[in-house]
Amino acid sequence: MSSFIQGLDILLRQLRSLDAANRPRVDQAIIDRIEKLKAEDPVETSSRSPVAAYQEPSNAADVVAEQELNSAAATPADDQEVVPADDREQRMATLREKVLVCTKCSHLAEFRHTVVFGVGNPSADLMFVGEAPGADEDLRGEPFVGRAGELLTRIIETMGFKRSDVYIANVLKCRPDMPKGSSGNRQPTPEEMQTCLPYLRDQIEIIQPKVMVALGGVAMRGLFGTSEPMKSLRGRWHTFGNIPVMATFHPSYLLRNQALTEKRKVWEDMLQVLERLDLPITQRQRNFFLAKPEASTNP
Ligand code: SF4
Structure with missing residues (x-):
């Protein structure tokens, strides 16, 4: 079929x-x-x-x-109701208060230090969506603050934004629990993401971003329920409600795989995002992470 x-x-x-x-x-x-x-x-x-x-x-x-x-x-x-800009901060603050005390997933509520609600401009044109908080985020109460977060911030700045210009949130607002005594992070389950997804929906409805970027396959699974591999999802436009979503690799993938070709793939996705936002792109930006021409062996 x-x-x-x-x-x-x-x-x-x-x-x-x-x-x-x-x-x-x-x-x-x-x-x-x-x-x-x-x-x-x-x-x-x-x-x-x-x-x-x-x-x-x-x-x-x-x-x-x-x-x-x-x-x-x-x-x-x-x-879709158009949210007046002045109302957005208030609505986001009200939503935040509600989410910060959420105990819908009792196992996560018991395990977490903080709920990692989201951060940034509630009137942002551009919104990044990741999968779930890790240990660093859980302690700080802010998404993408570890090494992967630093890389995401560099990507955002290379695009010409400040981190505070965009909005950053995860599908899951609480750190996935780990067995007692073990460190590290685990991926959220589909059920956990499903339980928390209405909060992300509410955030998106308030922000009404022009473009979203889904960071990694787990975020794509949380948003769309798809189990397609990232190699086929990445670099393509998807639609969440009426909002175009660019799928790209999670920054932690780039930390694990430092190949220039992989960085270039993510950067090409971000160039598509800039084009979709009708923002100017400099020649220098276009050329980031392109392999330098090999030095000629001819005299
Ligand atoms: S993950 Fe989401 S739904 Fe579950 S307890 Fe945390 S805030 Fe509530």
Whole structure:
């Protein structure tokens, strides 16, 4: 079955479950139209649209994530309330107060030092989304403050922003717990991210960024429920609600892999972001992390 048909199947299941629950009543004509599209069996495509790129989940957690993806994707752009800039700080502060005392994941609430809500400009055009706080972030109460955070800050500054110009948040607001006595960090589970995702949604709704950047495969999984590898997700535009999302490698990947080619990949993703934001790009910026021409062996 082509990924296009899989996408239509997912959409149909969602519409039918909404219809069955009568929330809201789904127009039968829409279902009929999708069935007709399926019957036309369009040519298998390698389209990079979010629906085509999305793979049917294989377990219950993924099904929940799929539902979130669909409900996010179903948010009509025209229906989105425009938040006046003056209200954003107040709304963000109110949300922050609520999240700071959240105990929805009791195991994480017991383990954490602080809730890592997010930081930056509530009216930012650009928002970065990571997966979850690590040990450094948990102690400081701020996302991306360890070595990976320093690298992210350098990337942001190389793009021409100050860290305070953008907004930075994680899908999960509490550090994933670790066995007693062990150090290090673990990835958040799909269920944990699913539980916390409404807070990120609220942040996005307040900020209404023009562009988002998803940092790493776990963040992509938290946002979209996709289990595709980063090598196929990276460098492409995805859509969360009505907001374009560029997927790129997590800064910690670049710390592990110092190859110029990998840095260049991330930088090319950031160049796409700057272009999407209609910001000027200098020639110097365009050339960052390009391999220098090898010295000629000719005299
Ligand atoms: S991870 Fe999110 S949902 Fe879970 S306790 Fe922390 S703030 Fe609440």
